[in-house]
Amino acid sequence: MMAEYVQRQEVIQDVPREINFSLAEEIFRETGNPVLSCFQCRKCTNGCPLTFAMDYYPDQIIRLIILGQEEEALRSRTIWVCSSCETCTTRCPNGIDIAGVMDYLKQKAHKQAVVSHKDNWSYAFHRVFFENMLKNGRVHEPKILADYLLRSGAWKQKLESGSLWRDVKLGLFLLRNRRMRLFPSRVNINGHTVGTEAH
Amino acid sequence: MVDVTLYPGCSLEGTAQDYRDSLEIACSRLGVNLIELENWICCGATAAHSLDEFLALEFPARNLVLAEKRGLDVVVPCALCFNRLKTTEKHLLKNTHPELTKKYPFKGTIKIHDLLAYLTTPDMLKGISSLVKKPLEGLKLVSYYGCMVNRPPRITDAQNHENPTQMDRLVETLGATAIDWPFKTDCCGASHVVARPDLVFVLVKKLYDRAIAQEANGIVVSCQMCHANLDMYQDQISEYFGERYHIPVFYFTELINLAFGDERQIGWLSRHVVDPLPTLRECGLI
Numbered sequence: 001m002m003a004e005y006v007q008r009q010e011v012i013q014d015v016p017r018e019i020n021f022s023l024a025e026e027i028f029r030e031t032g033n034p035v036l037s038c039f040q041c042r043k044c045t046n047g048c049p050l051t052f053a054m055d056y057y058p059d060q061i062i063r064l065i066i067l068g069q070e071e072e073a074l075r076s077r078t079i080w081v082c083s084s085c086e087t088c089t090t091r092c093p094n095g096i097d098i099a100g101v102m103d104y105l106k107q108k109a110h111k112q113a114v115v116s117h118k119d120n121w122s123y124a125f126h127r128v129f130f131e132n133m134l135k136n137g138r139v140h141e142p143k144i145l146a147d148y149l150l151r152s153g154a155w156k157q158k159l160e161s162g163s164l165w166r167d168v169k170l171g172l173f174l175l176r177n178r179r180m181r182l183f184p185s186r187v188n189i190n191g192h193t194v195g196t197e198a199h
Numbered sequence: 200m201v202d203v204t205l206y207p208g209c210s211l212e213g214t215a216q217d218y219r220d221s222l223e224i225a226c227s228r229l230g231v232n233l234i235e236l237e238n239w240i241c242c243g244a245t246a247a248h249s250l251d252e253f254l255a256l257e258f259p260a261r262n263l264v265l266a267e268k269r270g271l272d273v274v275v276p277c278a279l280c281f282n283r284l285k286t287t288e289k290h291l292l293k294n295t296h297p298e299l300t301k302k303y304p305f306k307g308t309i310k311i312h313d314l315l316a317y318l319t320t321p322d323m324l325k326g327i328s329s330l331v332k333k334p335l336e337g338l339k340l341v342s343y344y345g346c347m348v349n350r351p352p353r354i355t356d357a358q359n360h361e362n363p364t365q366m367d368r369l370v371e372t373l374g375a376t377a378i379d380w381p382f383k384t385d386c387c388g389a390s391h392v393v394a395r396p397d398l399v400f401v402l403v404k405k406l407y408d409r410a411i412a413q414e415a416n417g418i419v420v421s422c423q424m425c426h427a428n429l430d431m432y433q434d435q436i437s438e439y440f441g442e443r444y445h446i447p448v449f450y451f452t453e454l455i456n457l458a459f460g461d462e463r464q465i466g467w468l469s470r471h472v473v474d475p476l477p478t479l480r481e482c483g484l485i
Contacts, residue, residue, distance in 0.1 A: 083391055084346075133246065138241050140213075148394070
């Protein structure tokens with residue numbers, strides 16, 4: 001426990017100590033999310049089911065934001081480990097949408113390209129899902145899985161561990177049981193430009 | 200018959216086709232005429248709200264406007280689609296993004312229901328009770344509601360988000376035993392199963408262990424992501440932890456069909472990875 005604490009201190013000491021109070025204000029301005037109301041009760045962290053895989057606990061992410069440690073928050077594992085189960089958001093006594101803060105940071109990390117497909121497979125999955133959706137209107141599961149494996153490079157590890165075969169077998173099972181369509185369904189969007197205008 | 204608009208969502212055209220088949224039968228027996236929303240598009244799911252705030256609202260907004268033109272309430276079987284549609288509904292009605300509201304003038308004249316809530320109103324339960332032909336005696340089930348139809352309640356309008364009971368009441372109405380347990384709304388990890396199965400396995404193992412400790416012989420769900428994580432990966436989770444789990448996972452609509460004595464449903468259950476038929480045989484239900 002003590003060793004972990006010392007390690008965390010070192011991580012924080014590695015980053016430049018330039019304080020940027022404007023991040024919390026920026027989040028409030030952009031999303032109405034009152035991050036500065038946090039009084040560190042840690043209710044968010046206590047209810048979070050995924051703390052075991054996080055480098056910063058949810059309350060620590062909020063603290064980093066208040067301290068203006070943007071780099072540290074954007075590069076944290078935590079924001080990509082969050083499953084958006086909304087337990088923290090539901091229970092926060094100060095009305096902070098903590099899961100929404102995680103979204104804000106993920107969106108910013110994506111815009112600023114501080115995450116990559118190869119290093120962050122969760123990000124790789126979101127990207128292929130998002131692109132498939134923008135292109136076809138609806139998501140075609142086999143296509144996004146194949147794209148994900150290729151883009152992230154996860155296929156290599158899966159080939160080595162043998163779990164790629166397992167996935168193929170599962171795919172065949174689903175196909176046999178009418179739970180997979182080989183071709184995506186078509187959507188007539190009536191010349192509507194969803195997705196293409198904003199990008 | 201009551202006409203409603205069905206917004207199925209992408210996975211009900213794929214891995215959750217079994218859910219789709221079962222809910223169509225259940226609804227038709229209960230006098231609910233499902234009319235699929237024409238040209239619906241993806242709700243954006245986790246990917247959109249993780250990458251682009253505006254598009255995460257724009258995709259559901261388009262569906263809401265299409266549905267409002269149709270003029271019927273929308274029923275949503277997928278928990279995440281439901282959550283995204285409700286989130287967008289609130290944003291549009293509060294006009295949080297004027298450019299979005301301008302492009303998608305949603306007035307809020309229709310309601311968005313999650314399928315479970317829609318089929319478990321007191322009136323519906325009465326109807327269900329009168330149609331039960333084969334009570335599901337012997338099935339001892341924990342109800343697993345998942346996250347997205349409950350949280351956050353200011354979005355979902357859930358009445359009892361920490362301890363929902365509608366699925367438990369349904370289970371009892373169908374003649375099975377509902378086991379109260381503490382993990383009703385705990386997270387299964389959802390789409391993490393693709394990129395971070397290690398996380399999902401830990402979360403789901405906790406659910407199995409508790410269900411088994413409370414002597415459940417099945418888990419009932421109302422969300423296809425919960426179903427995928429609990430059913431499709433059960434053998435992998437067993438292997439990962441050196442356990443031998445065998446606990447069937449039912450959609451609540453499948454249980455309705457079984458209790459109504461629908462023969463087709465029995466055959467369709469073998470489309471799950473964990474075959475529920477041995478458990479049903481043990482209970483003398485087939």
